[in-house]
Every structure is written in structure tokens, then in C-alpha cells.
Amino acid sequence: MEAVVHKANTRGKVDFGWLKSNHTFSFGSYMNPERIRFGSLRVLNDDIVAPGRGFDPHPHQDMEIISIPIKGALEHKDSIGTSGVITSGEVQVMSAGTGIVHSEYNHSEMDPVNFLQIWVIPDKRGAQPRYDQKKFLPEDRKNRFQVVVAPKESAEGLWINQNAWFSLGNAEAGKELQYESKNKNGGVYAFLISGKVNINGTELSTRDGAGFPRTDLLKVNALEDSELLLMDVPDIQ
Template identity: 55%
Template sequence: MKTVLHKSDTRGNADHGWLKSRHTFSFANYQDPERMNFGVLRVLNDDTVSESRGFGTHPHRDMEIVSIPLEGDLKHQDNMGNETIIRSGDIQVMSAGTGVMHSEYNNNPDKPVKFLQIWVIPNKQNVEPRYDQITLNTADRKNKLQQVLSPNTDDAGIWAHQNAWFNMTNLDKGKELQYRLNDADNNGVYAFILKGDATINGQDLNERDGFGVWDTETLDIKADSDTEILLMEVPMNM
């Protein structure tokens, strides 16, 4: 088993006034050659956007972009004709493919919006751009794993152009569960602690810590307090 630990306070920090962001991997002005990616997981940004502010229209291509709102309402618009609101409990994926233009704004005039912006390098380039968004029943992750993303169009959750599986769980203190990799020969898992404290394969983790594990078939997870965790299983080779 191989591991990499990224403590919360070691992440890159960006404060633009209206946007406060913590970068797990190199992004924009934060550049660290030792923190470029975890396999095909290229970006994990922990963003807080001020009231009625946001990202103006900008381009992307050849990237699977996943947004997971944690608090508040995020308004999305793109040149494919989509205009939607995503909220806590929703998950959004956009395959940028040959190129897409989009914007994201805090739809709330009275409170910030917090969300994770995740970029996954796809296994196919120059695909037709697409947009998908679903609302999940968060009760289905209480003390168990809830799959929120996979490579399969007929699976639970949304799908992406990559051999990747994302799961979320909300565990009560003292609860334990095991995650078994879908492709242990090629994939690793990056665990991100959204809230609380947990122990994963013997490693103590706290809120907003990241822990990558590979060359293993399973992750043994124990909640040391009430905790919320995002597990991102991704190929280790690009």
C-alpha cells in the first residue's frame, strides 16, 4: 500500500475578496511540483463565493469538471443552453470536450455559497461537450456509501469519461465501513474529509484533510466523530 497525506493547512490559499479558495493541487497562482495531481484527479478546489458574486464566462476543454455544492445555491450558465441552479445534495458534471463556455455565480444575495470544484482528466479527448446534473437523496449515505459518479451511464449517480467512481458517506461517531476498489489494479482512492474526523487505513484525518491511497484493494474507514467523507477512485496513470 502506498499513501500520500495532504493536511488541510498545507493547501494553496487564494483570497480574491469575493472568492476564497483552498487548492489541494497546483492551480492558478499556487504551483507546487509535488502537488500537481493524484493520478487523473487534477484539481480539487474548496471554494467560497460571496453573495451575488461569481466566475464570469470562461472556457474549458478536454476536462471532466465536477461541482459538488456544500452550502447555498450556485447558478450555472453555458453556451450549450443550460441555465440551472445546483444546491447541497446535487452533483453536476460537465464534459468540456472540444470546448465549452460557462459561468458560475452565487445565486444568493444574503449568504455565501460553498462548493467543491473538481477536475478529472478524461480518457477520451475531443468529445462532444455535455452537461448533466442530478439531485441525490443524502439520507442514502447515512452510515453507508452512496455512489455519486461512475463511468457507466446506467449506474447510480452521474457519469464521466473516465474509469472513476466517486462515493460520499455521512458516518456517526464510531461507525466503520469498508470501501472496495472497483479497479484495484489501476486505480487509487483520494479521500477528502468534508467534516469531522476519521481514521482511514490507520491514518488519522481531520476536517478538510486529503489522503491518497493506492496499491491496495480496500479502504477501512472509521468515524472518530460524526463525519462526512468524499471518496474519489481514479486511475493512477494518465
């Protein structure tokens, strides 16, 4: 099947002063009936939060939430007793399950923080709320894909309540990386954090995204030094 391409400049945009965000899929005031989700991938927000500002305590339920700081540090606190800071190079997962309240603030009073906020629809409702975070070494994804999120049964990465696999890759210009899909009934959504790549004949530039439904193999050719996030997700009924 053909790739579903979402160019960076076609994303929904909001600017509240303290928050500037680009939404790949419908979220908040941005509603696009052609961009509701890709399989179980429901939200992909590219957020920039001003120094010392952030999201006040707010609730979530029955959603797997992944945060990936690109630049800066994000401070987290929630109703199950977790508090801490995640920085660039780390990944955070939160299973909202039966219900959780959390806040997220820019940890710095001087510099903005840029992070990806991603929501995945879980494989079951009413799970026990939980939180985890982990640092991943960038050298372990040089010219290869590094698993950072996986199902509970996997020994790789942080786990969530879904058969979803998130992988980061740093490809040098001229290199080809290959990725074999684990969800033949779903697909792989690629989000290019930086650089320029060609994936199975589809060219992407910085902050472009593309979904590859029911694919077996992705061939990623780096046209420039590039950083890429792959989200391998099942479809949902």
C-alpha cells in the first residue's frame, strides 16, 4: 500500500505563547477528519515549552503516553507518587489506565524544551497506572535502529500495554538502514526528527512524517545525516 505522507508544514499548529505545538494528528482545537490516527497511534505532538512554563495537573485515562525530549529537560509529577526530570537522550512512558493526574513543566528557567508527546491506544482498558523512564545511549543507534519502547513481553526498551515498538535511528549520509515490521496487520509510522531520508521511495525532510501500512520491510536511505523515529503499531477495530 502507498505511504500516507504528512509534510511538516501541513501539521496543525497552536501558539499559546508559552506553548508552541505542531500536531500530526487531530488534537485539541485542531480537527482534521483525515488525520485521526494511524493504527493505534493516536497523537504525535511536537511541543516547544517556554522556560519555567508547562502543563498544570490534568487527568488521563486508558492511554499509553510516551514523551521523548529532543532538546532540553522536562519535569514530571503525577498522582501515583512519581516525580523527576527527563532530558534529551531519555524516554518516558506513562500508562494512564484507570486514571492518572500529572503535570509537565520545562525544568529550565532560561531555555525552552522541545519534546515529542505521543499517545498510543492500549490493547486493554482499565490497566494499572504506571510510570517509567530510561536513558538510551546515542552510540547504540548509530547507523542502526535502537528499540526504546516495546510490549511488556519484550526484554527491549520500556514497555507499554500495546504490541507497539518504537525505535530511534541515527543514520549517516549515504547509509541504508533496514527495518522489518512486527505488525503486518498495522504498519510503521516514520517521523523524521532531523535530516533528509528516502524510505521505500518516499522522500522526507525534517519533521515530515509518513505512515507505511501493512509493510514487511522499510529501506531507509539517508540523504543527509538524519535522526529518525519509527513507530511500529497494530491496527485497531
